[in-house]
Amino acid sequence: MSWIDIGALDDIPLRGARMVKTRAGCVALFRTAEAEIFATSNTCAHKGGPLAEGIVHGRRVTCPLHNWVYSLETGEVQGADEGRIATYPVRVEEGRVLIDGDAIGKRSAA
DSSP states (O other): OOEEEEEEGGGSOTTEEEEEEETTEEEEEEEOTTOOEEEEESBOTTTOOBGGGSEEETTEEEOTTTOOEEETTTOBEESSSSOBOOEEOEEEETTEEEEEHHHHHHSOOO
């Protein structure tokens, strides 16, 4: 894995999100109430809604457009027959959020 520093942990509020632009498209970073960090595609599989503007609850995010709910761990949509968003390995070191650049590089451009 090739880890890339993408910002300070404190820049992501508890139960909040931030969007990061990459060469392969936009990635959403989510911080749960328990201060866990997750990284997913920023685009809802249903109608393309901006997931970083959604509501974080537990280890899930609800799309702000049509209320589709995604697992931040697996990217699977909950309550629908089909739909999934990409998830990416992420970790925190010394207060900085790092994302796996190799995984981002494998994603097709948005």
